[in-house]
Amino acid sequence: MEPINVIEGDVSFLDRSDVDTDQIIPKQFLKRVERTGYGEFLFYDWFRDGEIELEPNPILVSGRNFGSGSSREHAVWALHQFGFQAVVAPSFSDIFYSNSTKNGFLPVVLPEEDCRALAAAGAGKIDLENQTVSWEGGEARFEIDPETKRRLLGGLDDIALTLQSEDAIEAFEAGPGGSYGPVTTAL
Amino acid sequence: MPKTMFEKIWEAHEVKENLLYIDLHLVHEVTSPQAFEGLRMSGRKLRRPDKTVATADHNVPTDGTPAAALIKDALSRKQVETLEKNAADFGVPVYSLGSETQGIVHVIGPELGLTQPGMTIVCGDSHTSTHGAFGALAFGIGTSEVEHVMATQTLVQSKPKTMRINYKGRLGEGVTSKDLILATIGKLGTSGMTGYVVEYAGEAIEALTMEQRMTICNMTIEGGGKAGMIAPDETTFEYMRGKRGVPEDFDAAVERWKQLPTDEGATFDTEVEIDASEISPMVTWGTTPGMVVQVTDKVPDPAQMDSPADREAAERALQYMGLEAGTPMEEIRPERVFIGSCTNSRISDLREAAAAIKGRKVADSVRAMVVPGSALVKAQAEEEGLDKIFEEAGFEWRGAGCSMCLGMNPDILSEGERCASTSNRNFEGRQGKGGRTHLVSPTMATAAAIEGHFVDIRNWS
Numbered sequence: 001m002e003p004i005n006v007i008e009g010d011v012s013f014l015d016r017s018d019v020d021t022d023q024i025i026p027k028q029f030l031k032r033v034e035r036t037g038y039g040e041f042l043f044y045d046w047f048r049d050g051e052i053e054l055e056p057n058p059i060l061v062s063g064r065n066f067g068s069g070s071s072r073e074h075a076v077w078a079l080h081q082f083g084f085q086a087v088v089a090p091s092f093s094d095i096f097y098s099n100s101t102k103n104g105f106l107p108v109v110l111p112e113e114d115c116r117a118l119a120a121a122g123a124g125k126i127d128l129e130n131q132t133v134s135w136e137g138g139e140a141r142f143e144i145d146p147e148t149k150r151r152l153l154g155g156l157d158d159i160a161l162t163l164q165s166e167d168a169i170e171a172f173e174a175g176p177g178g179s180y181g182p183v184t185t186a187l
Numbered sequence: 188m189p190k191t192m193f194e195k196i197w198e199a200h201e202v203k204e205n206l207l208y209i210d211l212h213l214v215h216e217v218t219s220p221q222a223f224e225g226l227r228m229s230g231r232k233l234r235r236p237d238k239t240v241a242t243a244d245h246n247v248p249t250d251g252t253p254a255a256a257l258i259k260d261a262l263s264r265k266q267v268e269t270l271e272k273n274a275a276d277f278g279v280p281v282y283s284l285g286s287e288t289q290g291i292v293h294v295i296g297p298e299l300g301l302t303q304p305g306m307t308i309v310c311g312d313s314h315t316s317t318h319g320a321f322g323a324l325a326f327g328i329g330t331s332e333v334e335h336v337m338a339t340q341t342l343v344q345s346k347p348k349t350m351r352i353n354y355k356g357r358l359g360e361g362v363t364s365k366d367l368i369l370a371t372i373g374k375l376g377t378s379g380m381t382g383y384v385v386e387y388a389g390e391a392i393e394a395l396t397m398e399q400r401m402t403i404c405n406m407t408i409e410g411g412g413k414a415g416m417i418a419p420d421e422t423t424f425e426y427m428r429g430k431r432g433v434p435e436d437f438d439a440a441v442e443r444w445k446q447l448p449t450d451e452g453a454t455f456d457t458e459v460e461i462d463a464s465e466i467s468p469m470v471t472w473g474t475t476p477g478m479v480v481q482v483t484d485k486v487p488d489p490a491q492m493d494s495p496a497d498r499e500a501a502e503r504a505l506q507y508m509g510l511e512a513g514t515p516m517e518e519i520r521p522e523r524v525f526i527g528s529c530t531n532s533r534i535s536d537l538r539e540a541a542a543a544i545k546g547r548k549v550a551d552s553v554r555a556m557v558v559p560g561s562a563l564v565k566a567q568a569e570e571e572g573l574d575k576i577f578e579e580a581g582f583e584w585r586g587a588g589c590s591m592c593l594g595m596n597p598d599i600l601s602e603g604e605r606c607a608s609t610s611n612r613n614f615e616g617r618q619g620k621g622g623r624t625h626l627v628s629p630t631m632a633t634a635a636a637i638e639g640h641f642v643d644i645r646n647w648s
């Protein structure tokens with residue numbers, strides 16, 4: 001994962017709530033077994049039907065409950081590979097938010113009035129280190145889990161980090177917790 | 188100090204702060220290939236194949252195709268074959284197309300006895316919340332986290348908030364657990380549970396069967412919840428007894444599981460009260476599961492809505508759905524009916540749907556299909572003769588899989604087609620581009636298939 005800190009530039013505005021991952025990347029593109037090449041299929045039906053137009057600017061602003069529905073990480077890959085680097089919305093689905101942070105794609109939660117002000121300004125700057133979003137005539141602070149922030153700033157590999165706790169995992173597995181649940185290979 | 192069921196399970200699985208041990212990892216063909224590839228590229232092993240199981244469900248045709256190599260769609264075939272190869276390479280048991288235990292991942296976990304109280308269960312699929320019906324902590328993850336679990340058998344997690352929804356009273360005659368969860372999402376909204384693990388409790392929940400409870404936990408994600416949970420009880424234990432994967436000393440396990448329910452006096456971040464006796468059969472009218480009304484209601488008027496965002500969303504939804512505000516829901520005429528999905532494709536769902544037919548025929552204007560959740564459900568239904576009841580009534584009887592819930596296989600709606608569906612999502616294009624989905628219970632779907640329009644199942648003889 002690439003480290004991120006400051007994301008600055010023009011804003012694309014998708015003024016809709018409940019933008020679900022079925023819209024972001026329709027199912028027919030989930031049959032691919034690769035991790036790349038999804039950008040051209042972003043919002044496939046909405047783009048193709050002329051329902052919406054979005055420039056691949058650094059910042060996407062949208063409505064509440066962004067990324068709801070299916071857990072498909074393809075939605076994050078598609079947004080990122082299309083050209084967005086961050087998405088700002090009043091709320092996100094939990095899985096989409098988590099998927100974003102695993103890909104160096106920054107989800108930012110701001111109140112709806114701030115989202116609208118940022119969209120109206122047309123350009124802005126997100127500073128992850130200082131947890132601020134600024135635009136002409138305004139600035140807002142956003143919250144992010146400190147550990148998630150550290151990993152995004154450092155572009156850290158989650159798995160490599162967890163494997164540093166190998167001893168703790170082994171100790172857990174040696175205890176009663178290690179044998180809880182079924183043995184799938186024994187069925 | 189009194190604890191919630193969630194807290195007990197969380198604490199029992201903390202390897203260290205914010206690192207949670209995973210007891211069972213369910214894998215399917217769509218969200219796993221990039222994760223297996225990630226392991227290969229970094230030279231990592233899959234840590235615990237014995238806590239992992241894979242099945243092919245999202246992509247598989249339901250026309251009786253007996254093996255992956257015979258799937259006609261080249262991309263689907265490649266994805267299912269990739270799953271088989273990955274499972275073989277990493278030592279993971281796999282129930283692929285043609286296996287007697289193949290099926291929707293959230294149907295086979297419980298039916299094989301792999302889903303047990305007190306466990307942590309994850310899958311690269313948002314409907315993993317289904318397994319919480321057994322008093323497990325179960326939630327959906329993305330592909331990066333799938334790879335993380337494969338490599339470490341753990342997940343990095345910060346502790347979610349807790350919510351309890353108390354349902355007082357009992358569901359009325361003809362009102363199902365599908366109606367209960369649709370009504371709950373209608374009340375709380377599609378993000379009303381975001382950030383929360385939700386425990387469903389109260390008299391109405393205790394009275395439900397396991398399969399009814401699964402329907403509720405399944406749709407927790409449609410309300411934004413991270414996980415849904417229901418305390419294990421005698422209903423749970425009786426359902427599990429004798430299933431393949433359960434502990435050898437079952438009675439001793441039951442004694443341990445009895446310690447799991449939330450302690451008296453434990454506190455939740457949020458508590459909600461809902462009167463179950465007031466819930467009616469529900470039908471969605473829009474393009475999120477929160478856009479839902481009673482079958483006796485009319486299509487809502489966007490002009491009556493308070494917030495501009497709701498108004499705009501409703502207007503767009505009505506346009507997409509081809510509906511006029513004020514139309515009675517019972518006048519809406521679906522052309523397709525789909526009984527299936529991880530929400531409502533278990534044996535009891537099929538029994539209820541078949542029992543509602545009573546010798547009648549599917550309306551000429553309707554094409555209806557039944558897709559069992561698993562090969563075992565299909566076999567059981569055929570043993571009971573349910574397939575004959577459906578086929579004689581004019582329903583298509585299909586093979587097991589996710590099918591038209593998301594239309595990754597050939598079972599899809601055409602542009603503009605309207606469908607009464609027992610699945611979980613009525614998003615735009617979900618069941619096929621331009622397709623119009625109304626979410627309902629299995630009996631409501633059956634009645635719509637026969638009458639050609641929605642009916643109030645309580646007054647339908």
